[in-house]
Amino acid sequence: MIIKGKVHIFGDDVNTDEIIPARYLNTSDPKELAAHVMEDADPAFSARVKPGDIIVAGKNFGCGSSREHAPIAIKAAGVACVVAESFARIFYRNAFNIGLTIMECAVEAENGQVLRMDTATGKITNLALRREYAAKPIPAFMQELIAAGGLMEYVRKGMMK
Amino acid sequence: MPRPMTLGEKILARAAGVKSVSPGDIVLAKLDLCLGNDITAPLAIQAFYQNGGRKVFHRGKVALVPDHFTPNKDIKSAEQAKILRDFAREQKLVHYWDQGEVGVEHALLPEQGVVVPGDLIIGADSHTCTYGALAAFSTGVGSTDLGAAMLTGKAWFKVPPTIKLVFKGRRPADVTGKDLILLAIGRLGVEGANYRALEITGPAIDRLSMEGRLTMSNMAIEAGAKTGIIPPDDITRAYVEARAQRKPRYYLSDPGAEYERVEVFDVTGMEPVVALPHLPSNVVPVSKAKNVVIDQAVIGSCTNGRIEDLRAAAKILKGKRVSPRVRTIIIPATPLVFRQALKEGLMDIFMAAGCIISPPTCGPCLGGHMGILAQGERAVATTNRNFVGRMGHTGSEVYLASPAVAAASAIKGRLALPKEVRGSNWKVGVKK
Numbered sequence: 001m002i003i004k005g006k007v008h009i010f011g012d013d014v015n016t017d018e019i020i021p022a023r024y025l026n027t028s029d030p031k032e033l034a035a036h037v038m039e040d041a042d043p044a045f046s047a048r049v050k051p052g053d054i055i056v057a058g059k060n061f062g063c064g065s066s067r068e069h070a071p072i073a074i075k076a077a078g079v080a081c082v083v084a085e086s087f088a089r090i091f092y093r094n095a096f097n098i099g100l101t102i103m104e105c106a107v108e109a110e111n112g113q114v115l116r117m118d119t120a121t122g123k124i125t126n127l128a129l130r131r132e133y134a135a136k137p138i139p140a141f142m143q144e145l146i147a148a149g150g151l152m153e154y155v156r157k158g159m160m161k
Numbered sequence: 162m163p164r165p166m167t168l169g170e171k172i173l174a175r176a177a178g179v180k181s182v183s184p185g186d187i188v189l190a191k192l193d194l195c196l197g198n199d200i201t202a203p204l205a206i207q208a209f210y211q212n213g214g215r216k217v218f219h220r221g222k223v224a225l226v227p228d229h230f231t232p233n234k235d236i237k238s239a240e241q242a243k244i245l246r247d248f249a250r251e252q253k254l255v256h257y258w259d260q261g262e263v264g265v266e267h268a269l270l271p272e273q274g275v276v277v278p279g280d281l282i283i284g285a286d287s288h289t290c291t292y293g294a295l296a297a298f299s300t301g302v303g304s305t306d307l308g309a310a311m312l313t314g315k316a317w318f319k320v321p322p323t324i325k326l327v328f329k330g331r332r333p334a335d336v337t338g339k340d341l342i343l344l345a346i347g348r349l350g351v352e353g354a355n356y357r358a359l360e361i362t363g364p365a366i367d368r369l370s371m372e373g374r375l376t377m378s379n380m381a382i383e384a385g386a387k388t389g390i391i392p393p394d395d396i397t398r399a400y401v402e403a404r405a406q407r408k409p410r411y412y413l414s415d416p417g418a419e420y421e422r423v424e425v426f427d428v429t430g431m432e433p434v435v436a437l438p439h440l441p442s443n444v445v446p447v448s449k450a451k452n453v454v455i456d457q458a459v460i461g462s463c464t465n466g467r468i469e470d471l472r473a474a475a476k477i478l479k480g481k482r483v484s485p486r487v488r489t490i491i492i493p494a495t496p497l498v499f500r501q502a503l504k505e506g507l508m509d510i511f512m513a514a515g516c517i518i519s520p521p522t523c524g525p526c527l528g529g530h531m532g533i534l535a536q537g538e539r540a541v542a543t544t545n546r547n548f549v550g551r552m553g554h555t556g557s558e559v560y561l562a563s564p565a566v567a568a569a570s571a572i573k574g575r576l577a578l579p580k581e582v583r584g585s586n587w588k589v590g591v592k593k
């Protein structure tokens with residue numbers, strides 16, 4: 001899959017409390033969650049983000065709570081991909097489970113620049129800087145999960161044996 | 162000769178039905194328990210039904226605990242809790258608590274003997290790693306993983322490398338499990354143990370109570386760790402044998418087991434510490450932060466809401482008043498803790514000191530309810546996270562500390578050491 005989108009920059013240790021504050025966790029509705037996505041890191045983000053945009057962040061993205069509402073809110077806001085230098089373990093697992101595309105890579109970018117990414121090869125290009133980056137390969141087992149259509153499909157197809 | 166394994170690896174190997182596992186292996190393993198709460202379980206239940214679920218794999222191996230926004234804080238959270246309630250009834254779940262029986266999940270499950278040593282557990286809550294104190298391999302996951310587990314009784318795991326933490330030396334009286342784990346998180350950093358297991362060991366741990374150990378394993382996730390396991394000993398056995406609902410399996414790490422690295426902490430002469438906003442790794446001695454004026458003190462949570470924690474706070478607060486500027490909220494983590502505190506007269510000490518007593522709930526820890534901060538307010542809390550906006554307004558601040566430090570700070574109206582407020586009755590203490 002080729003993703004081409006505008007970048008929104010975030011820093012290190014963006015935690016799930018910032019991605020979707022607990023005061024909104026009295027619902028599981030993706031649309032309601034999306035209305036508050038990233039609110040405590042950047043209150044204007046949900047109004048600014050457009051479908052197909054890309055989040056670029058530093059180390060340990062998604063640390064903290066295990067709330068799946070975090071990747072759900074990002075996905076429901078239309079974010080095409082999160083690229084981070086590294087992801088916290090539970091967020092990483094959740095993103096694959098709900099089908100949010102994420103790539104592990106340290107990318108140089110500024111707000112508003114456009115990235116082109118090939119999820120198959122992990123090649124990321126910053127079109128403004130004309131620089132290329134190679135994302136960390138997705139582990140073979142995770143690729144199997146993705147190919148099956150996510151964890152629940154994997155289970156349904158009887159592959160969880 | 163078989164590969165020497167850590168106790169965590171042994172649990173994964175046993176549950177996966179293989180002789181041996183190594184870091185990096187992906188295993189599909191049978192779960193002894195899976196759990197969720199009123200925030201995470203509704204999505205898991207939805208996933209369960211959407212994928213043809215009719216009956217959970219084992220009605221005694223799925224635990225649901227409505228503890229985050231309970232007693233229901235608003236209509237929406239009431240609807241979420243109702244999803245759990247209906248599901249628990251329909252599935253005839255053995256481990257479901259409601260009414261006056263519910264408590265904070267990671268305090269409740271060990272106390273009720275629902276989790277035992279040697280278990281493999283996943284929970285749709287990041288602090289599921291708490292059960293490592295009971296020498297179980299337990300880790301937090303999301304709702305979809307819980308949904309799949311409720312269907313199949315299994316989960317996939319990547320076997321993590323293990324970092325061994327060794328706490329040596331003599332722990333001073335005012336230094337608690339909370340201080341030790343904050344010290345470790347301060348050194349490791351919030352990402353330092355990402356994708357890794359912690360094995361928490363050493364002479365200072367050998368002498369630490371089960372409550373202190375539960376506090377330490379609870380916060381393993383704050384260093385990013387998958388789990389924080391403490392090898393079982395006599396303290397483990399005494400705690401478990403008084404309550405276990407199933408037969409425990411005691412594993413120990415083999416001599417020669419592989420550790421990615423070993424971190425040694427000398428706790429002799431250590432001072433109580435505090436994590437400054439906005440990361441649990443911003444750890445400094447309390448003595449370096451005594452100018453921080455506070456508006457609220459919270460003593461409770463899955464980290465520090467157990468009876469020993471309330472005893473430590475009561476010991477400080479006995480015969481004293483909290484500062485008029487500090488709302489001091491005491492949250493016993495479970496009904497049993499609450500009743501024990503009543504019996505011991507701790508609640509009377511708290512109320513005489515001007516504290517607010519809350520029913521068991523996660524409440525303010527995650528900025529849910531029962532003690533939310535306004536802009537510019539600061540809280541000292543015995544909870545586990547101090548991220549931006551964690552307990553309320555994004556312009557508020559949370560300082561993480563032990564119950565004794567929180568109680569002393571409540572009296573002083575600023576961050577304070579227990580020794581600053583100790584009265585003449587200190588040596589007598591509180592009846593145990």
